[in-house]
Amino acid sequence: MIEIDGAAALVVRVSDDEAAIVDGVASLDHVFLGGEPDLEEAAAVALERGRRVSLEGAHWLPPVRRPPKILCVALNNSANPDRILSGPDTPAMFVKPSSSLVGSGRPIRLREEMGRVHPEPELAVVIGRSGSEIPVADAYEHVFGYTIMNDLTSPTMRGEDTFHYRAIHPDPDAADGIRYVESWVSYPARYKGTDTFGPLGPWVATRDEIPDPHALRITCSHDGALVTEDNTANLRFSVAEVVSFASQYMTLEAGDVIAMGTALKRSAKGGAVQNVDLTRLGGVVEVAIEGIGTLSNPVEHR
Amino acid sequence: MIEIDGAAALVVRVSDDEAAIVDGVASLDHVFLGGEPDLEEAAAVALERGRRVSLEGAHWLPPVRRPPKILCVALNNSANPDRILSGPDTPAMFVKPSSSLVGSGRPIRLREEMGRVHPEPELAVVIGRSGSEIPVADAYEHVFGYTIMNDLTSPTMRGEDTFHYRAIHPDPDAADGIRYVESWVSYPARYKGTDTFGPLGPWVATRDEIPDPHALRITCSHDGALVTEDNTANLRFSVAEVVSFASQYMTLEAGDVIAMGTALKRSAKGGAVQNVDLTRLGGVVEVAIEGIGTLSNPVEHR
Numbered sequence: 001m002i003e004i005d006g007a008a009a010l011v012v013r014v015s016d017d018e019a020a021i022v023d024g025v026a027s028l029d030h031v032f033l034g035g036e037p038d039l040e041e042a043a044a045v046a047l048e049r050g051r052r053v054s055l056e057g058a059h060w061l062p063p064v065r066r067p068p069k070i071l072c073v074a075l076n077n078s079a080n081p082d083r084i085l086s087g088p089d090t091p092a093m094f095v096k097p098s099s100s101l102v103g104s105g106r107p108i109r110l111r112e113e114m115g116r117v118h119p120e121p122e123l124a125v126v127i128g129r130s131g132s133e134i135p136v137a138d139a140y141e142h143v144f145g146y147t148i149m150n151d152l153t154s155p156t157m158r159g160e161d162t163f164h165y166r167a168i169h170p171d172p173d174a175a176d177g178i179r180y181v182e183s184w185v186s187y188p189a190r191y192k193g194t195d196t197f198g199p200l201g202p203w204v205a206t207r208d209e210i211p212d213p214h215a216l217r218i219t220c221s222h223d224g225a226l227v228t229e230d231n232t233a234n235l236r237f238s239v240a241e242v243v244s245f246a247s248q249y250m251t252l253e254a255g256d257v258i259a260m261g262t263a264l265k266r267s268a269k270g271g272a273v274q275n276v277d278l279t280r281l282g283g284v285v286e287v288a289i290e291g292i293g294t295l296s297n298p299v300e301h302r
Numbered sequence: 303m304i305e306i307d308g309a310a311a312l313v314v315r316v317s318d319d320e321a322a323i324v325d326g327v328a329s330l331d332h333v334f335l336g337g338e339p340d341l342e343e344a345a346a347v348a349l350e351r352g353r354r355v356s357l358e359g360a361h362w363l364p365p366v367r368r369p370p371k372i373l374c375v376a377l378n379n380s381a382n383p384d385r386i387l388s389g390p391d392t393p394a395m396f397v398k399p400s401s402s403l404v405g406s407g408r409p410i411r412l413r414e415e416m417g418r419v420h421p422e423p424e425l426a427v428v429i430g431r432s433g434s435e436i437p438v439a440d441a442y443e444h445v446f447g448y449t450i451m452n453d454l455t456s457p458t459m460r461g462e463d464t465f466h467y468r469a470i471h472p473d474p475d476a477a478d479g480i481r482y483v484e485s486w487v488s489y490p491a492r493y494k495g496t497d498t499f500g501p502l503g504p505w506v507a508t509r510d511e512i513p514d515p516h517a518l519r520i521t522c523s524h525d526g527a528l529v530t531e532d533n534t535a536n537l538r539f540s541v542a543e544v545v546s547f548a549s550q551y552m553t554l555e556a557g558d559v560i561a562m563g564t565a566l567k568r569s570a571k572g573g574a575v576q577n578v579d580l581t582r583l584g585g586v587v588e589v590a591i592e593g594i595g596t597l598s599n600p601v602e603h604r
Contacts, residue, residue, distance in 0.1 A: 068368065069399035069400065069401060071399075074465070074487070083467050083470075083482070084465060084466075085465075085466040085467055085468065086465065087464070087465035092463040092489040092491075093492065094396070094491050095396075095399050095490075095495060096397065097373075098370060098371065099552050099553045099555060100552070132497065155469070158487065160390045160392070161390055161394040161395075162485075162486065162487070163376070163386060163387075163389035164389070165385050165386045165387055165388075165389065166385045166387070168574050168576045170418075170574075170576055170579065176573040176577050178574050178576060180385070184464065184486030184487075184488065185376070185460070185464070185488045186488050187376050187490070188396060188397075188489070188490070189373060189394075189395035189551075190394075190395065190551050190552075193397060193551075193552055194551040194552060195552055195553050249491075249495075249496040250399060250401050250402070250492075250495055250496060250497055251497050252401075271478040271480070272472075272480050274470045274472055274480060275472050275478050275479075275480065277472065
């Protein structure tokens, strides 16, 4: 999606520099809500005879503007299991609000009191067909395509919104009795969901364009310097496993986005994403995934 | 919203037993998206000469079917600060997906492997006017009205989706160096966001009908027996404070729902909500708030 003369237009990629406007289809959101003409045909027509637009300085919008939900998988990294002292054997997830999304090129707006904010380069799956209790073997039938998310994270706000507390549990020795259990709990709405913390796009590569989503080089750079490079082969839980597992609990809806978690191998060159404190450093952060594109966002202090 | 002959209809309350269909307004979602005729006038016309329907056995839908986001405030309870060993001085929040919502009367569907699941009776604020960085003094201008949420919670899945891990932090003593900091982090998508974990409704009381949202009796009962009773006066952070604070980080959009957190005073009669393990006990759980209505949902094992 790009904005042309103040109106949103769905475009199909012609080259790195050029796109063609898809006529008659308002957005992917409309496609997923149903009732739009055939997208594949409309895109083919656009490539053949649609109006061409230059992507130079294009004003990108998130490819799905208002996903019903954005699920994000946490700590989905096979490269350093020694960091996990205890945790689940299944994908752990949180929800990011759609109000956090911004398109490529749009500013990441940070304020001093947000503390440290670092990038997290992630493969994002766009769901095309709704479903629940989806078997692993059928998972890809529900995938529309793949895009890129920069899952911006403030470890400062994460620390602030963590409670060490005495949770109330039933007392196993007394009917209707309670006992206190010392616990830790953290809440991600602010540290993961603040406005502009969800750069998404620029392109969605359709499922047929990415035969194997677990063989993609992924890089993150800051002001042109490589911060980390990895491959989606290093994700702990696969796309099919995550789609299947999530759908055992939450009905997946067409237009939902699932961010697969940061694939960061231990040997990544150039340091860690945690060293790139965008609040302090500003600059431009880029996430590139082979076969999808490059998501680039400048930091703006507000 | 109720479903009549398979179609969703917006209704206005006539009495405990009867409602009138609001013609020409498809849903509150449509009102919040804009472009619908004047709701107040349509509701007045409906009360005067709209088709009346009995609420006996009505098939309720969530009053807002797909909120752009559902923010929930955690541990927003002024009654027992001694439970908090450490935590923020500001509202801590998470996001619940709209796929978790169900209307009053609809089943809460539980499976054995979800472990313990208990009710949390909460006042929910429906945002009517979008805004960001809203001052406390202006907060109510953004409130459309109030409804009821049963913020169902699985402490079992909460425990499962908690990590004790070594977080990567920048090393203050070495440029681009990192150090490990032992931390706890928990992820709420499953334990708060599973399908049917968000009973909402049945009514929305408009802002003018609730002059003070902090003077409302709130009760939770299970199979007719009172589990807890409290008053929204006991919330730690007020509606205005939460709306203002959340909007400093996340743009609030018309149709957003903010669940204010469980108000549970220490002296509540009848035990704790944590004693009501719906997975084990089944039955019917009800949340009632003075001036709004009663949200009632049966448990179904699937």
